Every structure is written in structure tokens, then in C-alpha cells.
Amino acid sequence: MDTAPHANDPRWKHDGVRVVPGDRLDPNTAQTPGMDRKAAINFARVGAQKLWAGTVHIHANAKTGAHHHGPLESVIYVVRGRARMRWGERLEFTAEAGPGDFIYVPPFVPHQEINASATETLECVLVRSDGEAVAVNLDITPAEPPENVPWVDPTHPDPAAG
Numbered sequence: 001m002d003t004a005p006h007a008n009d010p011r012w013k014h015d016g017v018r019v020v021p022g023d024r025l026d027p028n029t030a031q032t033p034g035m036d037r038k039a040a041i042n043f044a045r046v047g048a049q050k051l052w053a054g055t056v057h058i059h060a061n062a063k064t065g066a067h068h069h070g071p072l073e074s075v076i077y078v079v080r081g082r083a084r085m086r087w088g089e090r091l092e093f094t095a096e097a098g099p100g101d102f103i104y105v106p107p108f109v110p111h112q113e114i115n116a117s118a119t120e121t122l123e124c125v126l127v128r129s130d131g132e133a134v135a136v137n138l139d140i141t142p143a144e145p146p147e148n149v150p151w152v153d154p155t156h157p158d159p160a161a162g
Contacts, residue, residue, distance in 0.1 A: 002086075003151075010052070011021050012041060015067075015141060017110075018041075018043065018046045019066050020041065022040075025038035025040050025054060025055060026038060026039040026040075026042075026045060026054075027039075029133070030040075030133040030135065030160070031055065032043050033062075033087055034058065034062030034064075034115075035056055035057065035058050035062065035113075036052050036056065036057045036059075037054055037055070037056045037126070038055050038056075039052050039053075039054040040054045040055070040126065041053040041054070042054075042131045042152075043092070043131045044080045048131055049131070050129065050130060050131070051127060051128060051129055051130065052126075052130065052133075053126065053127045053128075053133075054125075054126055055123070055124065055125055056123075056124050056125075056126050057121050057123050057124075058083075058113065058115040058121065058124070059115065059118075059120070059121060060115060060117055060118055060119050060120055060121060061117070062115050063112060063113065063114040064110065064112055064113045064114075064162075065137055065138070066091055066109065066110055066112050066137070066138040066139075066140040067110070067111070067112070067135050067136055067137045068107075068108050068109055068135075068136050068138065069105070069107070069128065069133070069135060069136070070107065070134040070136060071107045071151070072122040072128050072129050072130050072132075073104070073106060073124075073128070073129040074104070074105040074114075074127070074128050074153060075102060075104055075105075075126070075127045076097075076099050076102070076103040076105070076124050076125070076126050077103075077126075077127075077153070078099055078100065078101045078103070078122070078123075079099060079123040079124060079125060080099055080120075080122070080123040081115060081116075081117055081120050081121060081122035081124075081143070082096060082097075082117050082120075083096065083097045083098075083101075083113065083114070083115070083116065083122055083124065084096050084106075084114040084115075085102065085103055085112070085113060085114070086111060086112040086114065086142070087096070087105075087108065087109050087110060087111040088143075089140070090141065091110065091112055091140055091142040091143060092139060092143035092149050093148075093149045094147065094148055094149065095148070095149050095150070096116060099110065104117065110138050110140060112142075115154055117155070140149060
């Protein structure tokens with residue numbers, strides 16, 4: 001017996017695809033000084049069970065403290081501006097990303113988000129692998145200067161390596 005809902009089933013009208021207009025994001029979410037977060041997709045707004053998505057605007061010259069997000073994975077998409085990420089046990093590694101770039105932060109990785117511009121707001125889209133706001137602040141003495149780590153994967157070898 002077929003128990004799947006059919007196209008004319010009225011449940012799909014309210015339990016199907018959701019569109020959250022960009023001008024109706026919810027600022028009632030965890031905030032960090034120098035950053036403005038707004039939720040688009042979460043349990044409260046659309047019933048999302050396994051992810052959180054929204055925007056974050058990082059003020060000019062602002063940065064977070066060292067932290068990690070426990071078992072959550074995070075993806076940051078840079079819309080406008082220049083992001084600098086530092087990570088590692090002493091924040092000893094750094095990489096930058098600009099408009100159109102994606103940043104992946106694995107679970108439990110100590111990191112710091114930085115707006116690399118002293119004059120422009122950094123605008124990003126943020127997606128996390130759970131709706132729970134997990135942020136574990138860390139007391140880390142940063143290494144100075146951090147080691148720059150270019151983006152390299154098996155299909156995009158390091159051009160500086162020859």
C-alpha cells in the first residue's frame with residue numbers, strides 16, 4: 001500500500017518547500033560583539049532538524065575570540081568583503097577568502113574569524129550541521145605571525161610547488 005503523500009495532498013502546502021525572504025531573517029539568535037547574525041533556516045522557523053543557516057555581517061576590523069563549535073561542521077560562503085581565518089592549537093595557521101569563496105570548518109577545530117578589512121563590512125552566509133548553537137570559547141595565546149596555508153586539495157595542487 002502506497003503511504004507516501006501525493007501531489008494533491010494538502011500537507012505539502014505547509015510541510016513542503018519553504019522560502020525565507022532575505023528581508024525577513026531573524027536576528028533573535030546568538031550574537032557576538034562586532035558581528036550581526038540572522039537566522040534563515042532553523043527548527044523554530046521551518047522545522048529544520050539537522051542544520052542551521054543564516055547570515056553573518058562582521059564589522060570592519062572585527063574578530064572573534066578563539067573558539068570551536070564542538071561536533072558541528074560549519075560552512076561559510078563569502079558574499080562581500082575579505083575573510084581571514086586563523087586556526088590551530090595556537091591559531092598558528094591562516095587563510096583568506098573573498099567573494100564567492102567557501103570556507104569549511106571541521107568539528108572541534110580551534111579557530112578565529114576576522115574581517116580582514118579595516119573599512120568594509122564582511123558579509124557571509126553561514127551553515128552549520130545542527131540547529132543547536134554550540135560555541136566553546138578557548139583561552140589561547142596566539143602564535144605570531146601565523147603560517148599562511150594556501151588552499152590545496154588533490155584536484156587543485158599548490159601552484160607554488162612547481
